[in-house]
Amino acid sequence: MSEMLSRLRTELIAAGQFFHSRGWVPATSSNFSARLGDAEILITSSGQHKGKLDDGGFLRADLQGNALDEGKRPSAETGLHTVMYRRDPAIGCVLHTHSVNATVLSMRLDQVVCDGYEVQKAFPAVDTHDSHLLIPVFPNSQDIPALAAVVDAYFDANPHTVGYLIRGHGLYTWGATVADALRHIEALEFLFECVYRQMLLDR
Ligand SMILES: CSC[C@@H](O)[C@@H](O)C(=O)COP(=O)(O)O
Numbered sequence: 001m002s003e004m005l006s007r008l009r010t011e012l013i014a015a016g017q018f019f020h021s022r023g024w025v026p027a028t029s030s031n032f033s034a035r036l037g038d039a040e041i042l043i044t045s046s047g048q049h050k051g052k053l054d055d056g057g058f059l060r061a062d063l064q065g066n067a068l069d070e071g072k073r074p075s076a077e078t079g080l081h082t083v084m085y086r087r088d089p090a091i092g093c094v095l096h097t098h099s100v101n102a103t104v105l106s107m108r109l110d111q112v113v114c115d116g117y118e119v120q121k122a123f124p125a126v127d128t129h130d131s132h133l134l135i136p137v138f139p140n141s142q143d144i145p146a147l148a149a150v151v152d153a154y155f156d157a158n159p160h161t162v163g164y165l166i167r168g169h170g171l172y173t174w175g176a177t178v179a180d181a182l183r184h185i186e187a188l189e190f191l192f193e194c195v196y197r198q199m200l201l202d203r
């Protein structure tokens with residue numbers, strides 16, 4: 001067992017506990033992964049409660065989504081992780097959550113636009129509140145390869161996007177490290193709450 005695998009697993013378990021405390025990973029939803037090397041990731045196995053993960057709740061997979069550890073089934077949404085690792089070698093972690101705000105906003109909007117919030121600076125390329133963050137919403141599908149192809153095509157045209165929503169489903173974001181991806185989840189969840197409350201005030 002490599003030291004790296006063990007460290008990443010510990011970080012992902014802690015991320016799950018934090019998300020659970022915030023209500024962002026209900027009822028076995030959500031999935032987490034981290035890069036182990038050029039051609040290998042660590043990913044949650046399917047059906048685990050992501051707030052109560054232990055060391056057994058993970059397996060290794062290749063960048064095509066094939067399990068590398070026998071007897072374990074990778075997340076049903078592994079293809080949405082591997083598409084990002086294949087796109088960008090700088091991505092070291094992909095996180096997916098199912099918060100109420102992400103789910104509800106994605107049912108009403110085709111994109112979430114964040115303008116003027118200081119927390120937008122949680123993203124590496126953003127250095128001022130006077131910026132424009134656009135989070136696209138893709139239609140949900142149980143056909144993960146098809147959904148991954150939609151995501152891939154969108155990123156070809158919009159390479160600087162920091163995360164996306166799937167309608168009625170949840171949020172995907174990523175980062176160079178687990179800590180970076182976790183900060184991005186937390187920032188987006190904060191921004192979703194702000195956008196949602198602003199929509200209520202504007203009614
Ligand atoms: C329990 S509903 C959520 C699932 O259908 C799915 O969207 C999800 O996020 C978790 O799937 P998993 O296969 O455990 O990684």
Ligand SMILES: [Zn+2]
Pocket residue numbers: 029030031077096098169170
């Ligand atoms: Zn999901």
